[in-house]
Amino acid sequence: MAKIAYILLCHKDPEAIVQQAQRLTAAGDVLAIHFDARADAEQYRSIRAALADNPNVTFVRRRVKCGWGEWSLVQATLNALEAAVEAFPRATHFYMLSGDCMAIKTAEYAHRFLDARDVDYIESFDFFDSNWIKTGMKDDRLIYRHYFNERTQKALFYRAYRLQKRLGLTRPIPADLQMQIGSQWWCLRRRTVEWILDMTRKRRDIMRFFRTTWIPDETFFQTLVRHLVPDDEIETRTLTFLMFSDYGMPVTFYNDHYDLLLSQDFLFARKISPEAHELKARLGALYAATDVAFELSNEGQNLYRFLAGRGRIGRRFGTRFWEAESTLGRERELMIVICKKWHVAKRLLARIRQVTNLPAIEYLFNEESTPLPDLGGIQGTLEKRTRHRRALMRMLFEYYETDRLIICLDPANLDLLQDFESDRSVTRLLEIECQFSDDFLIGHARRVGLAGERTSAATLERLLPTIRNDIAHETDRVRDAGFSHHHRIRETASAAANAEHIAAFLTVPPDTALELAKTEHLFAD
Structure with missing residues (x-):
């Protein structure tokens, strides 16, 4: 039977992290925690103290200061994977989570689901041909080197970027890699994780390349999995239910979303509101339950677009060119x-x-x-x-x-x-x-x-x-x-x-x- 090692990247709310760790490990699964090195040290000590007696929890030895869009997020994930592989030799699957995620199925259901197919679950779409990136920088994420954080060092980020463009300082993509892109929320088999960790030690050129790409958590694992694993052993999807608004922001779930979440064909959901105490309590109790039947309708994405779209009814003022020319x-x-x-x-x-x-x-x-x-x-x-x-x-x-x-x-x-x-x-x-x-x-x-x-x-x-x-x-x-x-x-x-x-x-x-x-x-x- 599948035994899941959860890879938890988090940076706040120590009480919620402890509760999440206790829920997930109570059902027999295990957990590796990376708590952002930028976060409050006292909060980290409180988490370690609360989980010190739990043998199914391990902590990353070397914590990283994480920043959105930076290599640091990938490095933190790799550190957590190394800790989990070493601490939990019987783990069969490694599932990426954040502190805002919660299970929307039972552990019993999740184990049966993973046992049913011997595949890796990860979004991996062709970087150049797919339409996964809707707005903003695309090819330039890869062909230029990005040393600064666009959110915290905006002026330096764009100054360095424009300088490289003006001087034509592009760089090649590693020749043997077919660049992929997708969600950072994946579930990989042990063999795949071991292959990736081995590749990070042997292929320093690949590591150098990704360290200065922009938003590498959407490309690093997605590309390496496709490079290492046969196509028929990859299910190009995430097992974490998440939606984004028209403005690119994650949709947040609240107390009245319980039935909706359970009916989706996913194992976890992101993001759960910190104020959704009733939802958290119900989902927390669900993971350890047994003999629960789930009726999957999977209407979440369509339902959200329908309800959100009701408030966005507008009219265009100018005629299209093909309309103006014809009668x-x-x-x-x-x-x-x-x-x-x-x-x-x-x-x-x-x-x-x-x-x-x-x-x-x-x-x-x-x-x-x-x-x-x-x-x-x-x-x-x-x-x-x-x-x-x-x-x-x-x-x-x-x-x-x-x-x-x-x-x-x-x-x-x-x-x-x-x-x-x-x-x-x-x-x-x-x-x-x-x-x-x-x-x-x-x-x-x-x-x-x-x-x-x-x-x-x-x-x-x-x-x-x-x-x-x-x-x-x-x-x-x-x-x-x-x-x-x-x-x-x-x-x-x-x-x-x-x-x-x-x-x-x-x-x-x-x-x-x-x-x-x-x-x-x-x-x-």
């Missing part, structure tokens, strides 16, 4: 059916095609599988369709040899609605107002990745009002936009009342509109 044509009519229940809109569109013979296309900007003619590749992906929306619509008008065309849009696509409304062509909207049951909203949450089949009832209960309000907000935005030719049919209205709006939308006779309004099971789920 659907003054003589053409684009009729748009807007409905959150896609199956209801599709049902109405199918009936409209039968009764009026008008060309009608379903959610072409929402579903990649929507049947479309071959238009030279512009229809190939949702991204292309949206980016070249007017050109696509113009080509569809020409393909069907018509001046009247119907499409469906989700009410979330306000930017598309505004774009088509601003065109020289005539744009008519038909909004279908539906009732939303809890069952429908749960199904919607699962379809868009906000919940999984095993998401707990308590989580869904808290989520449903937010989704319901979000749908109402989308509808309000459409109505507040003040579109001309905006018509609306309602699930609660009579067929005769709905027929008036359908007639105005399609410009068809009243009897034809009434036939469409009486479509069988139109609003059924």
Whole structure:
């Protein structure tokens, strides 16, 4: 069975560190602690005193003064690995942790998980070809030497950097290394760790290179593991659940995140708020528990993006170049059916095609599988369709040899609605107002990745009002936009009342509109 040696890098909160060490070792695992040499010496002495009688805890002999983005973080990790390898000869896996991490599964689950596959778990993406680095310095992290800390010695950092660029003082990357990048939170097998430590002793050129790279904790282990271990023995993922905001800051978890964390397909989570005392107590008790069943839904990332994005609704003021240059044509009519229940809109569109013979296309900007003619590749992906929306619509008008065309849009696509409304062509909207049951909203949450089949009832209960309000907000935005030719049919209205709006939308006779309004099971789920 797996025996985990946790590598704990920390610099504050000695009481929390002691509690974490006691929790992790109580289940039979072991721990090597590196406490930042910059931190308070008295705090370090208190940690050592509290854990002096615990044989499953060891301390790094030589502590390092750590700084973000510096080699010191890698050196501290290597020192902790050496201490763990020596002190715990039966450890099979070495798991990197910080003081802000906590287990979100039991030790029993973690051991079974690691026993199931003989692999190393570490993010290792190609440094140059991947899009792992979103902003800031990329290649220059490697090809220039960085002797100063960008956060604490900003002026010196950039002065040295600009001087090297001006003088062309670049350096080569070690020829036999394929540079990788990824999260610093990994779990490696003993054999892999021993190979890395052996390589650090034999390859001084590699050590010299990484000592002056910028943010080497995102490249050092990731590159060496890929260099030493066959690809089929590397799982390119982290086992620590962490998320980042749009501003590059780690998302912090609080007391009400307990169910969410347990349902994610990870062993640990980072960062837990220092004030989340209830969450810490519950997670602390969890690690030593037995026979706990976990229902994995893994919706955390999508759910965070959804909830965070609700506060960031903006509008762009200028038109894109492809929009400014194109128009659907003054003589053409684009009729748009807007409905959150896609199956209801599709049902109405199918009936409209039968009764009026008008060309009608379903959610072409929402579903990649929507049947479309071959238009030279512009229809190939949702991204292309949206980016070249007017050109696509113009080509569809020409393909069907018509001046009247119907499409469906989700009410979330306000930017598309505004774009088509601003065109020289005539744009008519038909909004279908539906009732939303809890069952429908749960199904919607699962379809868009906000919940999984095993998401707990308590989580869904808290989520449903937010989704319901979000749908109402989308509808309000459409109505507040003040579109001309905006018509609306309602699930609660009579067929005769709905027929008036359908007639105005399609410009068809009243009897034809009434036939469409009486479509069988139109609003059924």
